[in-house]
Amino acid sequence: MPYHDDNFGEWEGMEPSDPDFEDNVRFYKRVQKESVLKTCDGCGRKVRLRPDYAYCNACADMNY
Numbered sequence: 001m002p003y004h005d006d007n008f009g010e011w012e013g014m015e016p017s018d019p020d021f022e023d024n025v026r027f028y029k030r031v032q033k034e035s036v037l038k039t040c041d042g043c044g045r046k047v048r049l050r051p052d053y054a055y056c057n058a059c060a061d062m063n064y
């Protein structure tokens with residue numbers, strides 16, 4: 001199953017063979033739970049982001 005979201009885009013280390021798999025999945029679920037529906041300051045799309053994030057992953061990739 002792919003792990004992808006608007007905060008970080010594609011998540012790495014999400015294969016069961018990864019030594020940090022369980023921690024990574026736990027963190028992913030926490031990020032999903034903390035995320036709220038908001039409008040990205042960059043592209044104006046409705047995205048699910050953590051409350052302290054203003055830009056979606058696609059915009060962050062372009063700017064940094």
Ligand SMILES: [Zn+2]
Nearest residue numbers: 040043056059
């Ligand atoms: Zn955006």
